[in-house]
Amino acid sequence: xxxxxxxxxxxxxxxxxxxxxxxxxxxxSKQPLxxxxxxxxxxxxxxxxxxxxxxxxxxxxxxDGKILGEDGDDASKAS
Amino acid sequence: xxxxxSLYLRIGILKIVVGKPTKQPHTSLASLSFSTSGGYxxxxxxQQNNNSSRVKIFDRDLKRRDRAAWLSRNKNDTFVDAVAENxxxxxxxxxxxxxxxxxxxxxxxxxxxxxxxxxxxxxxxMMDTSHDMxxxxxxxxxxxxxxxxxxxxxxxxxxFLPIKESxxxxxxxSLGLHWTNDLPGSMIQCKLALKPDGLFLAAILGGxxxxxxxxxxxxxxxxxxxxxxxxVDEYVVKYKSALDLIEHLRxxxxxxxxxxxxxxxxxxxxxIFFSILNRETALATAAIYDSMFATEDGTIPATFQVIYMTGxxxxxxxxxAKRRGSATVSFTDIQKQFGGQS
Numbered sequence: 066x067x068x069x070x071x072x073x074x075x076x077x078x079x080x081x082x083x084x085x086x087x088x089x090x091x092x093x094s095k096q097p098l099x100x101x102x103x104x105x106x107x108x109x110x111x112x113x114x115x116x117x118x119x120x121x122x123x124x125x126x127x128x129d130g131k132i133l134g135e136d137g138d139d140a141s142k143a144s
Numbered sequence: 145x146x147x148x149x150s151l152y153l154r155i156g157i158l159k160i161v162v163g164k165p166t167k168q169p170h171t172s173l174a175s176l177s178f179s180t181s182g183g184y185x186x187x188x189x190x191q192q193n194n195n196s197s198r199v200k201i202f203d204r205d206l207k208r209r210d211r212a213a214w215l216s217r218n219k220n221d222t223f224v225d226a227v228a229e230n231x232x233x234x235x236x237x238x239x240x241x242x243x244x245x246x247x248x249x250x251x252x253x254x255x256x257x258x259x260x261x262x263x264x265x266x267x268x269x270m271m272d273t274s275h276d277m278x279x280x281x282x283x284x285x286x287x288x289x290x291x292x293x294x295x296x297x298x299x300x301x302x303x304f305l306p307i308k309e310s311x312x313x314x315x316x317x318s319l320g321l322h323w324t325n326d327l328p329g330s331m332i333q334c335k336l337a338l339k340p341d342g343l344f345l346a347a348i349l350g351g352x353x354x355x356x357x358x359x360x361x362x363x364x365x366x367x368x369x370x371x372x373x374x375x376v377d378e379y380v381v382k383y384k385s386a387l388d389l390i391e392h393l394r395x396x397x398x399x400x401x402x403x404x405x406x407x408x409x410x411x412x413x414x415x416i417f418f419s420i421l422n423r424e425t426a427l428a429t430a431a432i433y434d435s436m437f438a439t440e441d442g443t444i445p446a447t448f449q450v451i452y453m454t455g456x457x458x459x460x461x462x463x464x465a466k467r468r469g470s471a472t473v474s475f476t477d478i479q480k481q482f483g484g485q486s
Contacts, residue, residue: 082296084244084267084269084294084296085269085296085298087308087311088244088269088307088308088311088312089298089306089307089308090306090307090308091306092300092301092304092305092306093304095308095309097308119275119299120275120279121297122275122278122279122282122297122298122299123298123299124275124298124299125298125299125300125301125304125306126273126299126300126301126304127301127304129299
């Protein structure tokens with residue numbers, strides 16, 4: 066059952082489901098994404114941008130990307 | 145007013161009568177703001193224009209928010225369903241099955257709802273630029289019958305497709321791609337995301353000239369699809385008044401992009417109509433349109449042309465054209481062989 070498996074994945078600490086984790090890439094660089102469980106985001110290390118996961122749904126439009134600072138934290142002062 | 149006089153609108157012969165669209169309260173017209181100054185930045189959000197050489201014709205941010213709201217209020221759209229049904233029917237013509245499928249924004253809700261097990265899809269990935277739209281699809285799924293399909297949801301843009309190369313068997317887009325600013329680019333990315341021998345199925349709204357068919361074919365070829373196929377269908381929808389028509393277009397999410405094409409097409413008329421005129425002028429213009437184009441029984445028919453495109457990712461099993469000049473038999477030989485008549 067899809068619903069059940071989604072609940073279980075959430076409890077296991079996975080931010081996105083298996084299907085998506087296998088096919089998603091960064092929309093700008095087309096490179097693989099790293100799941101960051103702590104910030105609930107998908108990080109594109111090649112270009113230093115993180116994309117949020119809102120309500121369990123990855124938001125991979127370029128506009129939603131946040132540029133990361135040098136130490137990996139959000140440079141959230143970007144306008 | 146000058147604009148309206150210069151646009152030539154063709155009315156099709158009534159073939160189908162579709163049920164009345166839901167009437168929206170008039171306040172909803174005033175609540176959407178259209179600014180002509182600062183044109184493309186509706187809603188106070190500015191977007192970094194990565195590719196300055198590409199004209200940004202559609203304000204995709206405006207489309208994201210508004211379309212989701214309108215579409216969620218109009219779940220029973222016969223026209224949208226007819227188009228989705230036509231697309232999905234084609235899956236039955238293929239002997240192939242498509243274990244993984246990516247469904248792109250537009251009327252993706254209709255595709256998901258009408259799928260009914262066609263195409264042998266096991267994993268369905270739903271993608272749209274609007275978070276609200278995707279959420280409403282996910283919430284609707286719990287009511288639908290088909291829980292055997294493993295469905296995932298993401299927010300993404302066809303122009304910046306976040307899908308790995310050669311990873312899905314099928315990509316479907318129903319009434320969504322004509323809103324991209326870079327259609328060839330979007331189609332190329334779709335092709336790349338397909339596995340070899342994967343299928344691309346799309347329905348887009350066309351203008352009223354046949355030139356679109358040739359253009360669509362060219363687009364498929366330029367994107368590198370094999371065995372491209374294009375066909376066109378026309379749907380005539382009857383409305384009580386011009387305002388009903390325009391509200392239906394809104395509900396399909398079709399009016400909120402700013403359109404700057406110079407084609408004399410019905411949809412251009414509506415888009416310009418709503419992007420430039422204020423509410424009072426809009427209502428006045430609708431009245432004029434009513435008087436110009438109403439049929440004898442007072443209804444307004446509108447013709448929607450839908451272009452269906454199919455293309456495959458190349459695979460060695462597909463028939464290939466032979467290289468020019470490599471023929472070993474000439475037409476003369478064939479004629480001799482079969483006793484040709486002249």
